[in-house]
Amino acid sequence: MTIQTHRMKFPLSENDSRTLRAGDQVVIDGEIIVTAGLPTHQRLIRCLDGLEPLPFNLLGQTLFHLGSYCQAKTSPQGIEQLDVVYINPTTSTRFNDVMPRLIGELQLHAVGGKGGLDARSVEALKKTGCVYLSFLGGGATLHTQSIQEVLEVGWSDMLMHYRLMRLRVMGLGPVTVAMDAHGNSIYADTQENAQTRMNQIMAFMDGARQEAATKDKC
Amino acid sequence: MAISSELIKSVTAELYERSLRKIPLDAMDALVGAAQVESNETARHTLRIMIKSAEEAEKTGQFVCSDSGVPVYFIRVGTQVQFSGHVREAIAQGFDQLVSTIQPPLLPHITNPLTLERGYKGAGMPLVTFDMVDGSDCMDITCSPKALGSGRWAALEIFSFPDLRTIEKYVLDVVARAGSQPCPPVVVGVGIGGSFDYAAKLAKEATLRPIGEHHTESMVADMEKRLLAGINMMGFGPMGTGGDFTASAVHVNYAAGHGFTPVAVAFNCWINRRTRARIFNDGRVEFLE
Numbered sequence: 390m391t392i393q394t395h396r397m398k399f400p401l402s403e404n405d406s407r408t409l410r411a412g413d414q415v416v417i418d419g420e421i422i423v424t425a426g427l428p429t430h431q432r433l434i435r436c437l438d439g440l441e442p443l444p445f446n447l448l449g450q451t452l453f454h455l456g457s458y459c460q461a462k463t464s465p466q467g468i469e470q471l472d473v474v475y476i477n478p479t480t481s482t483r484f485n486d487v488m489p490r491l492i493g494e495l496q497l498h499a500v501g502g503k504g505g506l507d508a509r510s511v512e513a514l515k516k517t518g519c520v521y522l523s524f525l526g527g528g529a530t531l532h533t534q535s536i537q538e539v540l541e542v543g544w545s546d547m548l549m550h551y552r553l554m555r556l557r558v559m560g561l562g563p564v565t566v567a568m569d570a571h572g573n574s575i576y577a578d579t580q581e582n583a584q585t586r587m588n589q590i591m592a593f594m595d596g597a598r599q600e601a602a603t604k605d606k607c
Numbered sequence: 608m609a610i611s612s613e614l615i616k617s618v619t620a621e622l623y624e625r626s627l628r629k630i631p632l633d634a635m636d637a638l639v640g641a642a643q644v645e646s647n648e649t650a651r652h653t654l655r656i657m658i659k660s661a662e663e664a665e666k667t668g669q670f671v672c673s674d675s676g677v678p679v680y681f682i683r684v685g686t687q688v689q690f691s692g693h694v695r696e697a698i699a700q701g702f703d704q705l706v707s708t709i710q711p712p713l714l715p716h717i718t719n720p721l722t723l724e725r726g727y728k729g730a731g732m733p734l735v736t737f738d739m740v741d742g743s744d745c746m747d748i749t750c751s752p753k754a755l756g757s758g759r760w761a762a763l764e765i766f767s768f769p770d771l772r773t774i775e776k777y778v779l780d781v782v783a784r785a786g787s788q789p790c791p792p793v794v795v796g797v798g799i800g801g802s803f804d805y806a807a808k809l810a811k812e813a814t815l816r817p818i819g820e821h822h823t824e825s826m827v828a829d830m831e832k833r834l835l836a837g838i839n840m841m842g843f844g845p846m847g848t849g850g851d852f853t854a855s856a857v858h859v860n861y862a863a864g865h866g867f868t869p870v871a872v873a874f875n876c877w878i879n880r881r882t883r884a885r886i887f888n889d890g891r892v893e894f895l896e
């Protein structure tokens with residue numbers, strides 16, 4: 390099997406998303422929205438419930454579980470702007486409870502982070518036409534190099550890595566399509582395989598243990 | 608001659624900073640070795656990006672991971688060591704100073720577990736464990752900042768007169784539960800026996816043992832080898848997207864206890880943050896990694 394690598398412009402359309410298959414690699418150009426905050430996700434749900442307005446348009450956008458550290462800097466032209474000093478993924482399973490609603494109601498066509506999402510999101514991804522992209526954890530230096538510009542910051546009242554940051558990136562990744570819009574989840578598959586193999590693994594361990602015990606007696 | 612607070616402050620801060628920008632040599636060697644024999648193409652690709660990420664962070668002086676964790680130190684104090692000032696306070700001041708000077712700055716990860724407020728200070732911080740070493744004339748400090756990704760999946764269960772099979776099955780179950788989430792390939796530390804708290808400490812210390820170094824008792828070393836083989840048969844792979852390398856090492860430590868046997872399992876993620884230095888009475892500092 391040869392890995393398919395796609396260089397794609399974000400945000401992805403529903404069609405773009407449906408062309409991707411679990412196991413493909415994607416290099417990201419364009420606009421993405423990032424946050425690493427559980428309180429941010431809870432606040433987004435409040436927005437969906439009509440209790441608060443969204444800080445900016447998220448409909449049809451990309452939402453990645455990436456935390457960032459930003460600093461204000463002044464451009465050579467004297468313009469004050471934000472600079473992303475580093476960015477890196479956080480564990481997405483922390484957001485399992487809210488992701489199906491966010492994917493469906495915000496019509497997100499790409500989400501991502503690390504560690505994956507559960508079965509409830511597999512359904513939402515399929516229905517909405519959305520992929521989950523796996524970023525390298527501990528890839529801060531590489532991920533940060535692709536950031537071109539901070540386009541917008543939502544909820545500046547929150548901790549820095551909880552804020553919603555709309556960024557322009559060029560060449561972010563490659564990242565792995567770990568869950569696709571066709572009901573495939575590498576995470577569900579690997580977990581199922583591990584459980585299926587457990588008896589075989591224990592039989593192997595029993596044999597190895599017996600062998601070691603015999604060796605120790607010699 | 609005595610070790611000054613000022614020296615403890617600067618060395619503990621430096622250990623923290625070094626751990627953020629460079630992965631230990633044994634972790635790098637494990638990744639390079641894995642990339643050569645991994646059978647899954649996506650996994651090989653992920654391993655290569657891991658190596659590149661670590662190299663790039665070291666070259667540019669950036670952080671490998673944005674989760675700089677919380678400050679955790681293990682300190683073994685020789686019985687011949689003399690101090691000329693406070694020790695705990697010096698470590699706390701070292702971290703405070705690091706927070707105010709380090710570039711790029713750290714995100715506020717220290718969390719009050721009751722209110723979930725986050726900042727750079729908190730009850731009991733930095734987390735420091737002290738041990739005594741008879742006859743030694745140095746203070747041996749290991750810094751291992753703990754982040755959420757791998758810290759979250761540690762577990763402990765207490766068994767009554769378990770056989771080895773029961774213990775090993777429990778380790779496999781804990782690893783399976785963590786699955787793709789602790790940024791594999793992980794180092795798995797297992798602590799068996801002692802008491803509830805002691806087993807956890809043994810497991811944590813086991814994660815700090817260099818990769819490739821087995822327990823000195825052959826019965827335990829054999830257990831480490833079959834656990835590593837068993838875990839890598841599960842197939843989670845690098846970053847959990849499938850492959851042969853879910854763990855790069857399994858280290859087991861044990862202590863005698865009563866018939867109730869705690870079994871603790873802890874993880875380090877692939878970057879395996881760990882730095883170590885020794886401070887001697889005469890003020891000499893030796894950075895070991």
